[in-house]
Amino acid sequence: MTKSTFHTHSRFDDGQGELEDYIESALKKNFQVFGFSGHAPVDFESDWHVQNDCLDEYIDTTKYLKEKYANKIEIYTGLETDYYDGCTDWRKKKGIDYTIGAVHFLVDENSGQKLPIDGTLKEFEDTLGNGFNNDIHALFRAYFGQIRDMLMKITPNIVAHLDVIRKNNSNNAFFDEDDIIYRDEVLKTLEIISLTNTIVEINTGGISRGYVKTPYPSVWILEACRDMDIPIMLNSDSHHPDNIDFYFEETLVVLKSMGINKQRILYKNEWCDVSL
Numbered sequence: 060m061t062k063s064t065f066h067t068h069s070r071f072d073d074g075q076g077e078l079e080d081y082i083e084s085a086l087k088k089n090f091q092v093f094g095f096s097g098h099a100p101v102d103f104e105s106d107w108h109v110q111n112d113c114l115d116e117y118i119d120t121t122k123y124l125k126e127k128y129a130n131k132i133e134i135y136t137g138l139e140t141d142y143y144d145g146c147t148d149w150r151k152k153k154g155i156d157y158t159i160g161a162v163h164f165l166v167d168e169n170s171g172q173k174l175p176i177d178g179t180l181k182e183f184e185d186t187l188g189n190g191f192n193n194d195i196h197a198l199f200r201a202y203f204g205q206i207r208d209m210l211m212k213i214t215p216n217i218v219a220h221l222d223v224i225r226k227n228n229s230n231n232a233f234f235d236e237d238d239i240i241y242r243d244e245v246l247k248t249l250e251i252i253s254l255t256n257t258i259v260e261i262n263t264g265g266i267s268r269g270y271v272k273t274p275y276p277s278v279w280i281l282e283a284c285r286d287m288d289i290p291i292m293l294n295s296d297s298h299h300p301d302n303i304d305f306y307f308e309e310t311l312v313v314l315k316s317m318g319i320n321k322q323r324i325l326y327k328n329e330w331c332d333v334s335l
C-alpha cells in the first residue's frame with residue numbers, strides 16, 4: 060500500500076500545528092505521500108480559511124518542506140476550495156498541485172446570508188429552518204445542485220466529503236438515506252462526477268472529530284462509485300498531526316470487503332491508481 064492523505068489542515072487555517080509537524084508525524088506513521096489542503100482564502104471575513112496575505116507563506120513553506128524531505132516522502136501542495144457564487148478559481152494558482160472542491164455553506168438568495176451545511180447541530184437546524192422552511196428535500200436539492208454546479212464550472216481534482224449533510228443526522232434526526240429524493244440527488248451527482256472524471260474522497264475527518272461513526276460518503280454511495288468506475292481516494296481531513304491516518308485501518312477493511320482495492324492519488328507527480 061502507498062500510504063497517503065491529501066486532505067489536511069494546519070495552523071494556517073482551522074487546524075493545529077505547523078506544516079512540518081504533519082510531515083514529522085507522516086514519517087513516523089510510514090506515509091509515502093502527503094498533501095496539504097488548507098482552506099483557500101475567501102472574499103469575506105472568516106477565521107477558518109487561510110488569510111489572503113498568508114497564502115504565499117503557506118505555499119512557500121510546503122515548497123521548503125518538499126525539498127527538505129525529498130528523499131523521505133513526496134509532498135504536494137493543495138487547497139480545499141469553497142464553491143459559492145463569485146468564488147475564486149484557484150486551480151491555476153502558481154505552486155498549487157491540486158484542489159479539493161467543497162460546499163460548506165449555501166447562500167440564501169433573499170438575505171445573502173451564508174447557511175452552514177457542516178456546522179453544529181444548532182447551525183444545521185437554523186439552516187434548514189431559516190433557509191428552507193424546514194423542507195429537507197429542498198435542502199438536498201440545493202446542496203447537491205451546488206456540488207454539481209461546482210463540478211461543471213470549476214472542476215476540482217477531488218470532491219470533498221460528498222455527503223457531509225449527514226454530519227448531524229445521527230439516528231436519522233433529519234432524514235433517511237433511503238429517501239428516494241436523497242438517493243436521486245446523490246446518484247445525479249455521481250453521474251456528473253463520472254463525466255468530469257473527479258475523484259471522490261473517502262473522508263474520516265468526521266469520525267476523528269466525533270460527529271459521525273462512519274466515513275463520508277456512506278457505503279451505498281461507495282458501492283455506486285465502484286459500480287460506475289469512479290475513482291476514490293482515502294483522506295483523513297486531519298486538523299491535528301496525530302490524526303493523519305485516523306480510522307484508516309478500519310476503513311481499508313470495509314473497502315476491501317466491497318471489492319475496492321485501489322485509489323487514485325498524485326504519485327511521482329502524476330495522477331495514477333495505486334493499490335490500497
Ligand SMILES: [Zn+2]
Nearest residue numbers: 139161219220
Ligand atoms: Zn471540508
Ligand SMILES: [Zn+2]
Nearest residue numbers: 066068139296
Ligand atoms: Zn477539510
